[in-house]
Amino acid sequence: MKKLISTVLVFAALALFSLSGTAYAGDVASGAKIFSANCAACHAGGGNVVNAAKTLRKDALERYDMASEEAIINQVTKGKNAMPAFLGRLSDKDIADVAAYVLSKAESGW
Numbered sequence: 001m002k003k004l005i006s007t008v009l010v011f012a013a014l015a016l017f018s019l020s021g022t023a024y025a026g027d028v029a030s031g032a033k034i035f036s037a038n039c040a041a042c043h044a045g046g047g048n049v050v051n052a053a054k055t056l057r058k059d060a061l062e063r064y065d066m067a068s069e070e071a072i073i074n075q076v077t078k079g080k081n082a083m084p085a086f087l088g089r090l091s092d093k094d095i096a097d098v099a100a101y102v103l104s105k106a107e108s109g110w
Contacts, residue, residue, distance in 0.1 A: 022107060024100035025069055031101025034094050046110035050082040058106040072099035
């Protein structure tokens with residue numbers, strides 16, 4: 001009986017955590033401000049003025065293996081192609097906050 005109750009409690013806890021929404025390591029509200037000040041010139045509304053195919057929309061992030069905070073943090077930190085590196089311009093926390101913001105907006109459809 002104890003095993004059955006334990007199993008039910010574990011499944012109940014898992015169900016509660018899965019319904020709570022996505023948790024991000026960074027602060028989405030802070031990321032919105034940082035994005036507006038540093039990224040929106042090229043990525044307004046989740047777009048990309050330099051390469052129209054590589055947007056910040058969910059499908060493009062998934063297509064280009066960028067649909068994780070780690071991948072976005074790496075891209076923002078190091079830059080790539082026309083994307084400048086923000087290492088030294090933004091703190092690690094600011095970059096993590098931007099990554100959380102980008103993923104949250106991608107999930108909601110910008």
